[in-house]
Amino acid sequence: MGRRKKIVDECEALMDERDQIRNIAIAAHVDHGKTTLTDNLLEGAGMIGGGEQADQLMMDTEEDEQERGITIDAANVSMTHEYEDTNHLINLIDTPGHVDFGGDVTRAMRAVDGALVVVDAVEGAMPQTETVLRQALREGVKPALFINKVDRLISELQEGPEEMQRRLQDVIANVNDLIEGMTEEMDDVDDWTVSIQDGTVGMGSALYKWGISFPSMQRTGMDFGEIIELEQNDERLELHERTPLSDVVLDMVCEHFPDPLDAQPRRIPRVWRGDAESQLAQDMRDVAPDGEVVLMVTDIGIDPHAGEIAAGRVFSGTLEKGQNLHVSGTVGTNRVQSVGIYMGGEREEVERVPAGNIAAVTGLKDAIAGSTVSSVEMTPFESIEHISEPVITKSVEAKNMDDLPKLIETLRQVSKEDPTIRIEINEDTGEHLISGQGELHLEVITQRIERNQGIPVITGEPIVVYREAPTTNSREVEGISPNRHNRFYMTVEPLSEDIVETLQLGEATMDMPEMERREALMDAGLDKDLAQEVEHIHGTNIVIDDTKGIQHLNETMELVLEGIEESLDDGPLAAEPVRGALLKLHDARLHEDAIHRGPAQVIPATRDAVHTALMDAEIRLLEPIQNVRIDVPNEHMGAASGEIQGRRGRVDDMYQEGDLMVVEGIAPVDEMIGFSSDIRSATEGRASWNTENAGFRVMADNLQPETITRIRERKGMKTELPQQINYL
Numbered sequence: 001m002g003r004r005k006k007i008v009d010e011c012e013a014l015m016d017e018r019d020q021i022r023n024i025a026i027a028a029h030v031d032h033g034k035t036t037l038t039d040n041l042l043e044g045a046g047m048i049g050g051g052e053q054a055d056q057l058m059m060d061t062e063e064d065e066q067e068r069g070i071t072i073d074a075a076n077v078s079m080t081h082e083y084e085d086t087n088h089l090i091n092l093i094d095t096p097g098h099v100d101f102g103g104d105v106t107r108a109m110r111a112v113d114g115a116l117v118v119v120d121a122v123e124g125a126m127p128q129t130e131t132v133l134r135q136a137l138r139e140g141v142k143p144a145l146f147i148n149k150v151d152r153l154i155s156e157l158q159e160g161p162e163e164m165q166r167r168l169q170d171v172i173a174n175v176n177d178l179i180e181g182m183t184e185e186m187d188d189v190d191d192w193t194v195s196i197q198d199g200t201v202g203m204g205s206a207l208y209k210w211g212i213s214f215p216s217m218q219r220t221g222m223d224f225g226e227i228i229e230l231e232q233n234d235e236r237l238e239l240h241e242r243t244p245l246s247d248v249v250l251d252m253v254c255e256h257f258p259d260p261l262d263a264q265p266r267r268i269p270r271v272w273r274g275d276a277e278s279q280l281a282q283d284m285r286d287v288a289p290d291g292e293v294v295l296m297v298t299d300i301g302i303d304p305h306a307g308e309i310a311a312g313r314v315f316s317g318t319l320e321k322g323q324n325l326h327v328s329g330t331v332g333t334n335r336v337q338s339v340g341i342y343m344g345g346e347r348e349e350v351e352r353v354p355a356g357n358i359a360a361v362t363g364l365k366d367a368i369a370g371s372t373v374s375s376v377e378m379t380p381f382e383s384i385e386h387i388s389e390p391v392i393t394k395s396v397e398a399k400n401m402d403d404l405p406k407l408i409e410t411l412r413q414v415s416k417e418d419p420t421i422r423i424e425i426n427e428d429t430g431e432h433l434i435s436g437q438g439e440l441h442l443e444v445i446t447q448r449i450e451r452n453q454g455i456p457v458i459t460g461e462p463i464v465v466y467r468e469a470p471t472t473n474s475r476e477v478e479g480i481s482p483n484r485h486n487r488f489y490m491t492v493e494p495l496s497e498d499i500v501e502t503l504q505l506g507e508a509t510m511d512m513p514e515m516e517r518r519e520a521l522m523d524a525g526l527d528k529d530l531a532q533e534v535e536h537i538h539g540t541n542i543v544i545d546d547t548k549g550i551q552h553l554n555e556t557m558e559l560v561l562e563g564i565e566e567s568l569d570d571g572p573l574a575a576e577p578v579r580g581a582l583l584k585l586h587d588a589r590l591h592e593d594a595i596h597r598g599p600a601q602v603i604p605a606t607r608d609a610v611h612t613a614l615m616d617a618e619i620r621l622l623e624p625i626q627n628v629r630i631d632v633p634n635e636h637m638g639a640a641s642g643e644i645q646g647r648r649g650r651v652d653d654m655y656q657e658g659d660l661m662v663v664e665g666i667a668p669v670d671e672m673i674g675f676s677s678d679i680r681s682a683t684e685g686r687a688s689w690n691t692e693n694a695g696f697r698v699m700a701d702n703l704q705p706e707t708i709t710r711i712r713e714r715k716g717m718k719t720e721l722p723q724q725i726n727y728l
Helices: 002-014 034-044 063-068 099-111 127-138 150-155 161-183 214-220 224-232 236-242 245-256 260-271 279-286 401-417 439-453 497-504 514-523 528-532 553-569 599-616 634-645 675-682 701-714 723-727
Strands: 021-028 075-083 086-094 114-120 142-148 201-205 210-213 294-303 307-316 318-320 324-327 333-335 338-343 346-350 352-354 358-362 372-374 392-398 422-425 432-436 457-459 467-469 477-480 487-494 534-538 541-545 581-589 620-632 650-657 660-668 688-698
Touching (some): 002 086, 002 346, 021 099, 021 245, 034 075, 034 245, 099 127, 099 307, 114 127, 114 245, 127 142, 127 688, 142 161, 150 161, 150 224, 201 245, 224 236, 279 294, 279 307, 392 401, 392 439, 401 422, 439 457, 487 599, 514 528, 514 534, 528 534, 553 581, 581 599, 599 723, 620 634, 620 701, 634 660, 634 675
Parallel strands (some): 075 338, 142 201
Antiparallel strands (some): 201 210, 307 358, 318 352, 324 333, 338 346, 338 358, 392 457, 467 620, 477 487, 487 581, 534 541
């Protein structure tokens, strides 16, 4: 235990040396070896004992992570590393690579300044590599590259030095193309591409614990030929001893990743929209330990003894026990019970954590992942935008009625820890619905409820979440209140995909200054006059107030918007959310007397108007689709592409990569349920595949009526559709 105490003391001493701190995340495509690499670094830093092979999966602390062999929760750890005679404190977050847990990656990026992107030498840059890079760059986080599994090039593909270098150069070029494409528009970034010469690329084998980079080759005098020779003669231990992976990577981290002093002035304007002239903004840019406390919570975990633990980045001030802090969006303050840092999966309490570090705090009971916590009231940080929305739902019920209260409590907790999960309680059927990013995501969550809380649950079949969207412009329609004294006149038009995407990524919201919002919407292609009249944004829908001087409208507007939101949450076809509608309120007639234009009159009237206008705009169901990529040996290629085509999918591309064929295409999420067992049997278990959510598309007209009827039956609605929907 003495060693551990020593490391904690070292970390504590370094927390104040802001130029010696590095906050980094390790991110990659699923199974490219992030977690094994992290184990290497921990071992190199003396945190865990060494073994022949690194497969301890120190960071996969949950039982289910070890069973499935994948990382599900982002895990934090702090370690120290001596580089050029200076000791550095490295706060590292190991993130999941599986697309279903992308939300954890986005949140981790908010806490760090550098991202080590890991790519498999054999597979190269994959769809998820692109996603994690985009998540990093969007947060202003600087990338570096580690090419893993180089041992496979030597042992499995038997490549010589020239072939190997060519292949590695291809991987680097691919990653750089992605980085260039994503940083073109960024004014605050000079050139963030990676290169061997600059020392921003490392390569090696996390499994056999050796690694090289240009600086390390100069230091140790090793070259490719020698590495191939040692690897082929199975002298991997010598290889590890002569050029240990952890030194190469940790040196790279200390040398090339920015410290908080360098990173925060660039990152704060990206993630915070408050007054740039204020003292608070200055403190955050300066990483001032004596400023007001500002903590961005990126993760909420549960400790059986200490309760909820909020982990996050301290941008300014110093966190101490006993402070009373504000949590954005909640009333009153929360009292800090303890502060600490992470060592592997365990938390070590310390006296204080100053700006520029990643801290673990207990006592912030109102915080959720994404909260801004501070000693003074302040503009919160930009909300963390998750790239994908929930597309699949399951119902969950407790087997024993007695467990019901406990189940509801647990579900609340789940949605606090993981904002990409949506929980909904259907009052009519008494079902609890969980929506998430994919089958695996929901499976893991329901398993954890059973395992950690001991609540036996029954889960229903997976249900796909659809959207509804207008396809043409509607005529002007009238909505009349039950007492016939209030009338609203509206039209609906479809919004372009660009505008929908801008809204979805949170690049235009009602929280921003009006000028900025207008610019963002005009950039996405919204007409200038319309952009000036935006009254409200709900999800990916825009409400325009096109009325002129109507009496009493101002005081009724809140109710009107409430009615509009309600009708957009349950569209007229099957009560699924509406997407990409531009609603214009042209005119309204309101009763003189406030009593006759209360909620019971206004809400049904606007609801009526919105639904009629949507039906007139030929609203249709959109279904969520997924990009599918299958890697498969030649002889099974036909079977693999047949699996996509047989699921109403289409194959877009087939090409050879190494000794495998790659089949790429798209297919509806609804048809992909149960895909894994089918593809295994079709290809004798020799295919590897990966899917990624790819948004929504209009469902074929001939399938619409049947799908709509099915959803309406499931929701207990009348199955016959309103008269106006005869266009289907």
